[in-house]
Amino acid sequence: MTHPACQSPGLSAHQPASRDVRLRAQALSVAYAQAPILSDLTLDIPDGEITVIVGPNACGKSTLLRSLARLQRLSAGQVLLDGKNIHHQRSRGVAQRLAILPQSPTAPEGLTVHDLVSRGRTPHQSALKQWSRQDARAVEQALERTSMGPLAQRNLEALSGGQRQRAWIAMALAQETDILLLDEPTTYLDLPHQIELLTLVQSLNQDSGQTVAMVLHDINLAARFANHMIALRAGEVFAKGRPEQVVTRENMAQVFGLKCQIISDPVHATPHVIPE
């Protein structure tokens, strides 16, 4: 069951293009102890684009992202990765195609950046076949793309919040997947570091065509960096489409209960929310 707002003409125009998309949720429902968190969600994560999931607190954003990454037990429906149920595939095989960075992950004391990024190679190794030249190259590249090379031998706890988050992203990059899921990657970062991190994510997407889906709190940042947005309300998709289709005065009122004006960002020409 999709919400009435989804049937608006702008949104349905988006559907046909994404017929054989690689990551898709089909009639997905999740419940914690009988209480429904997500109900009957069907949506696509468009290939090669940046999808941002937004919505008020406790609307199920993180649960949706975790479900897409097979970290969540579903009560109904399925997640399809490359056309097959993600829960029926070998987890290691999934991890070679899809990486997820959970919300504020933690590492044990004494782990260096290089150690952490190396762990991203786990799905390409096994207890018998361990470190290869390919692994070393992938780690080196991930460190370089996130500009963490000079800090590689530093302990993680000695880094600033922004650097630490870049190190985690580097770990997910070392995994060398086509799809990257990020759960609130900007939590605890100040605005300049949020911009820096999202610019990094954007460049990853633009340089190598990596599909990105992430949860963000800040609507304006979401609108600026997303190609595709999904707005959730109370466990259902309320609106989806390009930022200017999703970030509208009516949607903001319906999804967040927020009275606002929408202007066009004078620099990036993306929709910008001005709360009243």
Add this chain to the structure above:
Amino acid sequence: MTLITTTASRPQRKRIPDRHLWLLLALVGLALLSCLSLRLGLRPIGWNEIWASFVAYSPETANHIVIQQMRLPRLLAAWLGGAALATSGMLIQGLTRNPLADPGLLGINAGAALGVILCIFLLGISDPAAFVWVAMAGGLVSTILVFLLGGGQRGSNLRLILAGAALSALFLALGRSLLLVSQRSLDVYRFWVLGGLDGIEMQTIFALLPIFGFGAALALISAFHLNAMILGEDTARGLGLRTAGTRTLAVAAILCLCAATVSMAGPIAFVGLVVPHMARRFSGADMRWCTLFSALLGAGLLMLADLVGRLPFFGGNMQAGVMVALIGGPAFVWLLRRNERGLR
């Protein structure tokens, strides 16, 4: 291509020689300690005679008997037990991401103790050799119970140690209430519960060897998986790890290693809690290296504790389980303080 490989190997070249050097030092130290362990005791025995007891054993020579029947089994037991306890400690700390976790948390020691008490109380057996198998059975039963109570394959690591703590407390209380009503049980039990390596027979060690070996193999495989597990369960699963399988594997490894140790030497505390912390200072964060260093340092610490406890100064027979904390405690505090200064 050549450019890529040279830059790629640079960050490791800086650290690995360090680790290899420490490894060499640890092995040399263990070898020296092993020799001393054969030589020293209430009665020091000369190198020639030690050598002779190996190549030309004569059952009439008292010193040969001391070496072959007493000191050698103790030495082997210290190697196996120390390595097993420390490895288990590393595994449980990695699995639960809790630096204060101890393999005893899984209820193995409490179960083994209850088994021994029941054996003394109900069957009237007081021969330590018979305790091996009842302790093993007790440890086995309690760990399996803990694993099931902790949710089995579908449980969480936190639930696992909570179940372990609860069941351990229950078993200890049951055991103590039996001891309260039976003076004779208490007399036998209080020696067993201190943990020590005296009176261990070669036969026992050989019988337990396959269990130690199996546990060690499981531990090595778990260590690779725990490298991802210590980043948190979500991250680990995102990296393609089957966390339930890893948990089962690690618990099985700990069960084999600890049950074999407790049935051989009684519950020896401290090694499993503290040695992994010492090991990490030499090995870095890679769990495979941590496990290797834990095993070596654990063996060394238990051997040292046993050796010092046998010296005339301590009356010749201070239990290794007591000595290990007397030596290891201050050593650990020193390590912590030195490390703090290094950071500043």
